[in-house]
Every structure is written in structure tokens, then in C-alpha cells.
Amino acid sequence: xxxxxxxxxxxxxxxxxxxxxxxxxxxxxxxxxxxxxxxxxxxxxxxxxxxxxxxxxxxxxxxxxxxxxxxxxxxxxxxxxxxxxxxxxxxxxxxxxxxxxxxxxxxxxxxxxxxxxxxxxxxxxxxxxxxxxxxxxxxxxxxxxxxxxxxxxxxxxxxxxxxxxxxxxxxxxxxxxxxxxxxxxxxxxxxxxxxxxxxxxxxxxxxxxxxxxxxxxxxxxxxxxxxxxxxxxxxxxxxxxxxxxxxxxxxxxxxxxxxxxxxxxxxxxxxxxxxxxxxxxxxxxxxxxxxxxxxxxxxxxxxxxxxxxxxxxxxxxxxxxxxxxxxxxxxxxxxxxxxxxxxxxxxxxxxxxxxxxxxxxxxxxxxxxxxxxxxxxxxxxxxxxxxxxxxxxxxxxxxxxxxxxxxxxxxxxxxxxxxxxxxxxxxxxxxxxxxxxxxxxxxxxxxxxxxxxxxxxxxxxxxxxxxxxxxxxxxxxxxxxxxxxxxxxxxxxxxxx
Ligand code: NAD
Numbered sequence: 001x002x003x004x005x006x007x008x009x010x011x012x013x014x015x016x017x018x019x020x021x022x023x024x025x026x027x028x029x030x031x032x033x034x035x036x037x038x039x040x041x042x043x044x045x046x047x048x049x050x051x052x053x054x055x056x057x058x059x060x061x062x063x064x065x066x067x068x069x070x071x072x073x074x075x076x077x078x079x080x081x082x083x084x085x086x087x088x089x090x091x092x093x094x095x096x097x098x099x100x101x102x103x104x105x106x107x108x109x110x111x112x113x114x115x116x117x118x119x120x121x122x123x124x125x126x127x128x129x130x131x132x133x134x135x136x137x138x139x140x141x142x143x144x145x146x147x148x149x150x151x152x153x154x155x156x157x158x159x160x161x162x163x164x165x166x167x168x169x170x171x172x173x174x175x176x177x178x179x180x181x182x183x184x185x186x187x188x189x190x191x192x193x194x195x196x197x198x199x200x201x202x203x204x205x206x207x208x209x210x211x212x213x214x215x216x217x218x219x220x221x222x223x224x225x226x227x228x229x230x231x232x233x234x235x236x237x238x239x240x241x242x243x244x245x246x247x248x249x250x251x252x253x254x255x256x257x258x259x260x261x262x263x264x265x266x267x268x269x270x271x272x273x274x275x276x277x278x279x280x281x282x283x284x285x286x287x288x289x290x291x292x293x294x295x296x297x298x299x300x301x302x303x304x305x306x307x308x309x310x311x312x313x314x315x316x317x318x319x320x321x322x323x324x325x326x327x328x329x330x331x332x333x334x335x336x337x338x339x340x341x342x343x344x345x346x347x348x349x350x351x352x353x354x355x356x357x358x359x360x361x362x363x364x365x366x367x368x369x370x371x372x373x374x375x376x377x378x379x380x381x382x383x384x385x386x387x388x389x390x391x392x393x394x395x396x397x398x399x400x401x402x403x404x405x406x407x408x409x410x411x412x413x414x415x416x417x418x419x420x421x422x423x424x425x426x427x428x429x430x431x432x433x434x435x436x437x438x439x440x441x442x443x444x445x446x447x448x449x450x451x452x453x454x455x456x457x458x459x460x461x462x463x464x465x466x467x468x469x470x471x472x473x474x475x476x477x478x479x480x481x482x483x484x485x486x487x488x489x490x491x492x493x494x495x496x497x
Contacts, residue, residue, distance in 0.1 A: 002332055003095065003332070005099065005102070005109050005330040005331070005332065006328075006330050006331075008095075008099055009099060009102075009103060009330055012099065012103070014044055014045040014100075014103070014194055015045065015047070016033070016045055016047035016193040016194065016197065016217055017047070017197060017217075018050050018054060018058065018197070018214075018215060018216050018217060019196075019197045019200040019201060019213075019214060019215040020054070020057060020058045020061050020211075020214045020215075020216075021057075021061040021210050021211045021214065022204050022209075022210025022211065023210070024197070024201075025054070026047075026048065027047055027048040027049050027050045027051065027054065027216075027217055027218065028048060028050075028051040028053075028054055029048055029049035029050055029051035029052070029054070029218060029222070030048075030049075030051075031048070031049035031218055031219065031221060031222075032046060032047075032048055032049075033046065033047050033048075033049055033190045033193070033217070033218065033219065034046045035104070035190075035191065035193065036341065036342060037103060037106075037375075038103075038104075038105065038106025038329065038337070038338035038339060038340055038341070038375065038376050039103075039106060039328055039329050039330060039337070039338050039371065039372060039375050040371075040372035040374060040375050041342065041372065041373075041374030041375055041376065042374070044103060044104075045193075045194075047193065047217060049190070049217055049218025049219065049221075049222050050216040050217055050218050050222050052225055054216065055185075055216055055222060055225050055226060055229070056229075058185045058214045058216050059156060059158075059185055059226075059229050059231050059232060060231070061210075061211040061214055062156045062157075062183035062184060062185050062211060062212070062214055063155070063156050063183070063231050064211060065183045065209060065210070065211035065212045066153070066155050066156055066182065066183040066212075070209040070211070070212065071178070071181060071183065071208065071209050071212040072153050072181040072182070072183070073181075074181070076131045076132040076134075076179075077132055079128070079131055079178065079179055079181065080128045080129065080131050080132050080179070081128075081207075082128075082178075082203075082206050082207045082208055083124055083125075083127065083128035083131075083175065083178060083179060083206075084124075084125060084128045084129075085206035085207060086124055086202060086203050086206040086208070087121045087124035087125045087128065088206075089202045089205060089206055090117065090120055090121050090124065090167075090171075090199070090202060091117070091121050093198075093202065094113060094117040095113070096198075097112075097117060097167060097195055097198065097199075098112035098113040098116065098117055099112075100167075100194040100195045100198065101116050101165075101166060101167055101192075101194075101195060102329050102330060102337075103194070103329075103330075104163070104166060104191070104192035104193070104194050104195070104340075105163060105164065105165075105166065105192055105292075105295075105337075105340055106293065106329050106337045106338035106339055106340055106375075106376060107292055107293070107329060107337050108327075108329050108334040108335060108336065108337045109329060109330055109331075109332060109334070110332055110333070110334065110335070111291075111292065111335075111337075116165055116167055116168055117167070118462075119165070119168045119171075119462045120167045120168045120170075120171040122461050122462040122463055123168070123171045123172055123175050123462060123463040123479075124171055124175045126175070126461065126462075126463040126464060126479075127175035127176045127178075127179040127463070127484055128175070128179060130179070130481055130484055131179040131180065131484065134151070134481065134484065134485065136148055136149055136150065136151065137149045139492075144496055144497055145494060145495065145496050145497070146494075146495050146497075147492070147493065147494040147495070148492075148493055149490050149491070149492060149493070150490070150491045150492075150493050151180075151485065151488040151489070151490055151491075152181070152488060152489055152491070153180050153181035153182040153487065153488055153489075154180075154182055154233045154234045154258065154487060154488060154489050155182060155183070155233035155234070156182070156183055156184070156185065156231055156232050156233050156234075157173075157177045157182045157183070157184045157185075157232070157233065157234045157235075157236060157487065158184070158185050158186075158187070158226045158227065158229070158232040158234070158235045158236070158257075159173035159174065159177070159184055159185070159186045159187070159235075159236050159237075160187045160223045160226060160227070160235070160236075160237045160238075160239065160243075160247075161173065161186070161187070161188055161189060161237070161238045161239065162189050162238050162239040162240070163188075163189035163191040163192040163340050164292060164295040164296060164297070164340070164398075165292070166188055166189065166192040166194070166195045166196065167195045167199065169238045170186060170188065170195065170196050170199055171199075172238070172262075172463070172478055172479075173186065173236050173238070174186060174199070174203075174213060175463075176478075176483055176484045176486065176487045177234075177236070177487045178203075178208070178212070178213065179484060179487075180484060180485070180487040180488045181488075182234075182487055183211065183212045183213070183214075184212070184213050184214065185214045185215075185216060185226060185232070186200070186213065186214070186215050186216075187215070187216050187217065187218070187222055187223055187226055188215070188217065189239075190217070190218055190219040191340050191341055191344075192340070193217050196215045196217075197215045197217075199215075200213045200214070200215045220243075223243075224246070224250060227246075227247050227250035227251065227254070227257075228250045228253065228254040229254070230254055230255045231255075232255075232257050233257055233258065234257060234258040234259075234260070234487070235247060235251060235257050235258070235259050235260070236259075236260040236476075236487075237259070237260065237261050237262065237263075237474075238262040238263075238297075239262075239263065240263060240264050240396075241263040241264045241396075241421070241422070241472045241473065241474070243263075244261040244263040244472075244474055245472075247259060247261065248261075259475075259476070260474075260475075260476035260478070260486055261469070261474035261475055261476060262297070262468065262469060262473075262474050262476070262478055263297075263424075263469055263472065263473050263474035264297060264396040264398075264422060264424070264472070264473060265297045265298055265299070265396065265422045265423075265424030265425060265469070265473050266301060266302060266393075266394065266395070266396050266420045266422045266424075267298050267299065267300045267301065267302070267422075267424060267425045267426055267427065267445070268300065268302045268303075268304050268416070268417040268426050268427070269281075269284075269285050269288065269289070269300035269302070269303050269304065269426075269427045269428070269429075270304045270305075270413050270417060270426065270427070270428040270429070270439070271285075271303070271304070271305045271306060271309060271313055271428075271429050272306050272309075272410070272413070272428065272429060272430040272432070272435065273306040273308045273309050274430050274431045274432055275309060275313075275429040275430065275431075276429060276430075276431050276451055278309060278312055278313050278316055279316060280453055280454070281313065281429045282313060282316035282317045282319075282320055283320060283453065283454035284427070284452045284453050284454045285300065285303060285317055285402075286317055286320040286321050286324070286380075286454075287454040287455075288300045288427065288452065288454075289301055289303075289400070289402045290321065290324055290336065290380050290400050290402075293326075293336060293337055293338070293339055293378070293399065293400050294348075294397070294398065294399045294400035294401065295339065295340065295344075295398050295399065297424055297425075297473075298424055298425040298447065299398075300425075300426075300427055301396075301397060301401065301402060301403060302386075302393055302402075302403050302405060302416075302417075303317070303402055303403070303404045303405070304405050304406075304407055304413050304416055304417060305404060305405075305406055305407070306406075306407060306408070306413075307406045307407070307408055310404075310406055314363070314384070314404065317382065317402075318363065318364045318382065321364060321366060321380040321382060321402075322364070322366050322380075324336040324366060324379075324380050325366055325367075325368040325379070326338065326366075326368045326370070326371075326377040326378070326379050327368070327371060328371040328372075336379075336380070336400075338375045338376045338377050339376040339377070339378055339399060340376070341376060342376055344376070344398070344399070345376040345377075345378055345399075347397075347398075347399075348378050348397055348398070348399030348400075348401065349378060351391065351392055351395070351397045351399070351401055352378075352381055352401060354390075354391045354392060355383045355386070355390065355391075355392040355401070355403070358387070358390045358391060358392070359385070359387075359390075360383040360384065360385050360386045360387075360390055360392060360403070361383060361384045361385045362381070362382075362383055363382050363383065363384045363404075364380070364381065364382040365379055365380070365381045365382075366379040366380045366381075367379070378399055378400055379400065380400045380402075381400060381401045381402070382401075382402045382404065383401070383402070383403050383404060384404045385404075386403040386404055386405050387405070388405060388416045388419050390403070393405060393420075394420055394421075396422070410435060410438075410439075414439065414442050414443065417443055417444075417445075418442075418443065418444045421471055421472040422469070422471060422472055422473045423444040423445050423446060423469055423470030423471035423472070423473050424445060424446055424447065424469045424470075424473035424474075425445050425446065425447040425448070425449070425467075426439075426443045426445040426447075426448050426449075427448075427449045427450075427452045428443075428448075428449075428450055428451075429450075429451055429452075430450070430451070436450045436451075444470050444471060445470065446467050446468045446469045446470050446473065447465075447467040463479045463480075463483075464479065464480060465479055465480055466478070466479045466480030466481070466482040466483050467479060
């Protein structure tokens with residue numbers, strides 16, 4: 001039977017509190033955060049941010065928990081079992097958590113249920129399963145010496161994340177950090193504050209000791225205080241490149257804490273004249289640029305297309321984009337929802353104006369009837385005749401806007417693809433194996449997909465492949481065993497006997 005999500009949302013009493021040392025506490029800071037719902041623009045919840053003194057308490061709780069070894073001193077087996085239990089609890093509470101994600105972000109409830117929750121669960125399970133399979137390296141053994149590498153947790157990890165996939169982004173931080181034995185203070189985005197505290201509460205239920213995973217709330221000033229705190233040993237971040245740069249300064253001006261930065265992107269989709277099938281490429285292009293209303297770091301927001309296939313490809317792309325009509329995120333059949341906030345909607349519409357002003361041609365905007373006049377809806381929008389130096393071809397819009405640029409040969413395609421400050425991801429379509437290999441070497445992107453489909457089959461599960469950004473998309477890797485060991489510190493040990 002279909003769930004009546006609208007009634008469930010009506011019955012929900014959203015609340016945002018800090019979760020510190022295993023207890024809920026209201027924020028006492030001066031900043032009042034008012035969250036307006038994406039779908040209807042009505043006030044959804046309000047809360048006071050964490051105060052500076054409360055932030056210090058949260059870091060102290062994490063630090064005490066780390067030092068007394070209640071989690072860090074346990075076995076890898078114990079950490080694995082606890083995180084597996086947390087993954088099961090997230091799965092068991094998938095409807096509750098999906099509703100929070102849908103209301104906070106504006107994403108369709110169906111996507112929250114079928115993409116966000118399984119993604120978060122998969123990351124928790126991968127890191128849990130991997131942690132007791134990491135081996136120490138032995139470099140030399142002789143009669144008088146044994147030399148090896150010791151890995152230990154880093155200590156207190158601060159995690160600051162953005163709003164587009166609140167639960168997934170939190171899981172990407174807490175799963176490897178907890179698996180390696182660290183303690184955490186997590187700060188979700190002030191635009192999507194609902195899921196993080198609930199995740200920490202479920203972790204406690206799974207058997208994580210109090211104080212190991214703490215949640216504070218608020219915006220840039222709370223994040224900045226966390227980034228400058230002298231007792232934070234590692235700061236892991238997902239968000240814009242602009243904030244990433246501010247965090248580099250904050251880390252350098254405080255205790256030189258280590259940084260992992262997952263920042264913005266302006267990914268190209270590159271379609272060559274020997275694209276295997278234009279129909280499948282069009283499906284993938286549309287799903288990868290408009291998925292999550294375009295609010296995805298790896299959204300392929302630039303379409304680079306060989307002149308000879310452009311007319312046919314664009315016909316297909318427009319036809320498929322036209323089927324994505326913004327609708328009420330709480331209705332199960334909705335495939336395209338609302339943007340996260342009114343301010344973000346204005347920013348995205350500002351880019352649509354900039355595209356027109358700079359001389360690009362607006363060739364498509366899906367028509368639709370807004371479910372609520374005050375909701376934050378922007379339909380799929382496509383510009384052709386975009387020049388590589390236009391703002392809509394250079395800056396991250398983080399909304400449903402596709403910029404189409406033509407090219408004549410491979411060298412030009414690579415030049416345009418690499419011609420932004422970002423280097424997060426890229427997709428290309430070609431039947432030529434030699435070209436695929438050359439582009440994998442020449443494209444400046446931390447993640448490259450060749451011949452992508454809208455619903456990829458047979459690839460690795462979420463979180464298995466380590467990847468991270470190049471250039472101003474950040475540094476450090478997330479995922480895989482490399483992403484796990486990023487939350488540990490190595491020491492070289494030589495024992496002489
Ligand atoms: P944002 O940088 O505005 O905010 C991210 C987080 O940083 C929030 O929690 C915010 O409160 C905090 N923050 C803001 N200013 C701060 C400061 N001066 N000091 C400390 N903390 C501060 O980003 P956003 O708008 O929330 O998220 C969208 C961005 O995230 C896009 O650029 C997107 O590409 C990026 N993103 C990247 C990935 C990835 O894996 N590379 C994934 C998702 C999103």
C-alpha cells in the first residue's frame with residue numbers, strides 16, 4: 001500500500017537539538033536559524049545554533065571519549081559490529097529518515113527512499129566490513145630488528161557537510177572516522193539540520209558509547225569555530241570550494257589540523273561522433289545533470305558535443321528533459337522536486353539571466369504547474385551556443401541548468417573540458433578504446449566514467465572506489481580502503497632486540 005507522505009509530514013514535529021555526550025540539548029547561541037520548507041516555502045522549523053561554549057563542550061566530550069579509549073581502545077571487530085548494527089537501524093528507519101531528507105532538501109520522497117537511504121547504508125556497511133581487513137605493513141625483519149608501520153586513529157575529527165545529501169554526506173564522514181576508532185563532532189548544513197542528530201541517536205542505540213559521535217548545529221560561524229578549535233585533529237569537509245579555501249586558512253591559523261576537502265565541480269559530459277548510442281547517452285546526460293534537481297557536486301552541467309551529432313542528440317535530450325516536471329516532493333510519483341531554499345533558487349535563476357545576458361540561447365525550459373506558489377521550484381533548463389568562457393560554463397550553478405558547447409575534434413574537447421577551476425568528475429561517450437584511454441589520462445578529473453548509462457549495472461557498490469577532487473574541487477579521497485585509512489595516522493616503528 002502506498003504511504004500517505006503528506007499526512008506523515010503534517011504529523012511530524014521537526015526539532016533540531018544538539019546531541020552531545022549521548023544527550024539532546026537545545027542550542028544556546030545567538031544565531032536563530034529559520035528553515036523554510038522547499039516544497040511550499042512555509043516555516044518548517046526554527047532553532048538556536050550551538051553557542052561557542054557549547055561547541056567547546058562538544059569537542060571536549062569527543063576528546064574525553066577518545067582519550068579514555070571507550071571506543072578508540074576497543075577492537076576492530078567491535079567497531080565493525082557496532083557500525084553494521086547502525087547500518088541495519090538506518091535501514092529499519094528508512095521511511096522516517098527519507099521523510100526528513102525529502103522535507104529538508106526538497107528531493108522527491110521516492111529518491112530519498114531508493115537512492116539516499118541505500119547509499120548511506122552501503123557506505124556504513126563497506127567501512128564496517130573493511131576495518132578488520134586492514135593489515136599493517138612490515139618493512140624489514142632481521143635477527144636484531146623488526147620495522148613496521150603502525151596506524152592509529154587521528155583523535156577528534158570535525159565533520160562539516162553541505163545540504164544536498166545530508167544523510168549520505170554524514171555517513172561518508174562518520175563511517176570511516178568511527179571505523180578507524182576516532183571520535184567526532186559533526187555539523188550538518190544549517191539548511192538541512194534534521195537527519196544528523198537522529199543518526200547520532202541511532203548510533204547510540206547501535207552501541208556506540210556516548211561522547212564518541214556528537215552533533216552541533218548552525219551556520220558558518222559554528223563551522224568556523226569548529227575549524228579553528230585547537231583540540232580538533234582532523235577536519236573533513238564536503239561543501240563549496242569557497243568554504244574549502246576558508247577552512248585551509250582556519251586550519252593554518254589554528255593548530256595545523258589535517259584536512260580532507262570534497263568541494264565543488266563543473267563536470268563535462270563529452271559526446272563524440274562515435275558515441276555508442278545517442279539514445280542511451282541522452283538518458284544518462286539528462287539523469288546526471290537533473291538528478292536531485294541538479295544539486296549534485298558531480299552533476300554534468302556542461303554538455304560538450306561533437307558538431308556532427310549535435311542536432312540528433314539535442315532532440316533526444318530536450319525530449320527527455322521535458323518529461324521531468326517539477327512536482328510535490330511528497331507525492332510518490334514525483335521524479336523532480338524543489339530546490340533547497342529561496343536564496344538558492346534566486347541564485348540559480350540569476351545564472352539563467354546571466355546565460356541570456358552573455359548571449360547563450362535558451363533552447364528549453366520544461367513547462368510545469370507549481371504545486372505551491374511559494375515553493376522553491378526551478379524547471380530543467382537548457383542553453384545552447386554557450387561559449388567556454390560564459391559564466392554558466394565556468395561557475396558551479398548547483399541547479400537544473402545545462403550548458404551545451406560544440407566542439408570539432410578531440411583536442412578541442414579536452415581543452416574545453418579542462419578549462420575550469422574544477423576537477424571533480426567527467427563522463428564521455430566513445431566506441432574508440434584508444435580515445436577512451438587517452439581521455440582517461442588527459443582529463444583533469446578525480447572520477448571519470450566512460451559510456452555511462454542512466455541506470456548503471458555491474459559496477460562497484462557505493463563507497464567502494466576511492467575518489468576525490470583535483471584542482472579546486474578539493475583534495476584527499478573518500479571511499480575505498482584509501483578513504484578509510486585517511487582517518488588514521490601512520491608511525492614508522494623500528495624495534496631492535
Ligand atoms: P557551503 O560551503 O556553503 O556549506 C557547507 C558547510 O560548510 C555547511 O555546513 C556550512 O554551514 C559550512 N560553512 C559555510 N561557511 C563556512 C565557514 N566560513 N567556515 C566553516 N564552515 C562553513 O556549501 P553548500 O552550499 O552547503 O553545499 C554545496 C557545495 O557542496 C557545492 O559546491 C557542491 O559541489 C559541494 N559538494 C561537494 C561534494 C563532493 O563530494 N565533492 C558533495 C556534495 C556537495
